[in-house]
Amino acid sequence: MATTSDKQLIKQFLAGNQGAFDAFVRRHQDRIYRLACARLYTADDAVDAAQEVFLRAYKGFKRFHFHAEPFTWLYRTLENVCNEYNRRTVRDRTLTRQLDGVDGLQSYAPDGSEQIQLRQIHQVIGQLPKRQQDVVLLRIFEGMSVEETAKTLKCRQGTVKAHLHKAMNNLRGYFNVMEIETSDYE
Amino acid sequence: MNDDKDTNQRPPLRSLVKQYQEIKAPLGFAERVAAQVKDKAASPAWFTSPWFTSPWLYAASFAVVAMVAVTVVLQMRETEPELQIAQPDKSTQNQNPPVESAPSGDARPKPEEIRIAKHQQPPPPQPDRAKQNLPAYQPDNQQTAGGGYSNLAVLSDVSDWLALEESIAVPDFSDLPPLSEIDGLSDAT
Numbered sequence: 001m002a003t004t005s006d007k008q009l010i011k012q013f014l015a016g017n018q019g020a021f022d023a024f025v026r027r028h029q030d031r032i033y034r035l036a037c038a039r040l041y042t043a044d045d046a047v048d049a050a051q052e053v054f055l056r057a058y059k060g061f062k063r064f065h066f067h068a069e070p071f072t073w074l075y076r077t078l079e080n081v082c083n084e085y086n087r088r089t090v091r092d093r094t095l096t097r098q099l100d101g102v103d104g105l106q107s108y109a110p111d112g113s114e115q116i117q118l119r120q121i122h123q124v125i126g127q128l129p130k131r132q133q134d135v136v137l138l139r140i141f142e143g144m145s146v147e148e149t150a151k152t153l154k155c156r157q158g159t160v161k162a163h164l165h166k167a168m169n170n171l172r173g174y175f176n177v178m179e180i181e182t183s184d185y186e
Numbered sequence: 187m188n189d190d191k192d193t194n195q196r197p198p199l200r201s202l203v204k205q206y207q208e209i210k211a212p213l214g215f216a217e218r219v220a221a222q223v224k225d226k227a228a229s230p231a232w233f234t235s236p237w238f239t240s241p242w243l244y245a246a247s248f249a250v251v252a253m254v255a256v257t258v259v260l261q262m263r264e265t266e267p268e269l270q271i272a273q274p275d276k277s278t279q280n281q282n283p284p285v286e287s288a289p290s291g292d293a294r295p296k297p298e299e300i301r302i303a304k305h306q307q308p309p310p311p312q313p314d315r316a317k318q319n320l321p322a323y324q325p326d327n328q329q330t331a332g333g334g335y336s337n338l339a340v341l342s343d344v345s346d347w348l349a350l351e352e353s354i355a356v357p358d359f360s361d362l363p364p365l366s367e368i369d370g371l372s373d374a375t
Contacts, residue, residue, distance in 0.1 A: 021223070022216060025220070029211040029215050029216055030211050032211075033209070034206060034207075034209045047215070050215070051219055051222060054219045054223075055222055055226065058226065059226070117205045117206070117209070121202065121206055140199075140203060141203050141206045141207070142207075143203075171199070175198065
């Protein structure tokens, strides 16, 4: 089953094989969860968002036309879900701040080691514009190839390389200059 | 100095990437998704269908309600002017009060009352009636003050005089061309 491609799994799921969808979830759950962690404030929100992504996939795969890779579809759905969560979180933080008179961020303050890692990742990602964030997350943090990144972001490989180069230049101001070897990723 | 210290506290990118890649989904994540999927599948399909949750459905419902409301208002506005036209004016109403007075709660007269009020209005004066009221011709007064006889002397009755008046039809010269366009007439002048 592990060698079955994503498209074949979805075809089996659409044919009525529920186990194919479970296998699809197990294959992508870690990556979707990590990407959700990189975009959301807390790990709890990331779990909920990742579940929401797969629920939407369960309903939306009936309209899937197999033009793109299923992970591309998942990534787009994840972006939408994370944007909704962030809007809601900002609204709740503003409301909490207004009600309590304190910074609402305290209620979302990370305390575990995983949350500290997330905060560091958020600081790195927050240095970059949106498109460069996507490229850095997929190419550097997820370890995807330039081709896979381009397919996921629905752009050309040259565009991915250009965004990556700009992102590396921006991150050099944050990390030690000598630490980042651009040739490793570009 | 502070910047250098801060930079030293920052984890290198590679270690950060390694830590990131060690993050795994919580245990039982796939089972929770499967359970939620089953719950979704158990719920009625129409409730979760995109049509039911689509904002277009609500927009269409609002449009239908608005159309019905506009239609009702237009129909009410169409019926109102008819009543106002059919309502007799105050002067006529004073001279010819309606047979049945309308109930105090409803200011508009009923259609039957309007018809009755219309019939009770005085008819316009007829020109023939004025002609018929002319004084009858007296044959004794045939001789005028000048001593001669007028042409009316041959008419013995008013009805004859009216018949003569009707027989003398005034021709309509409006269709004739102007004098300048009639051949020969301009030469003669």
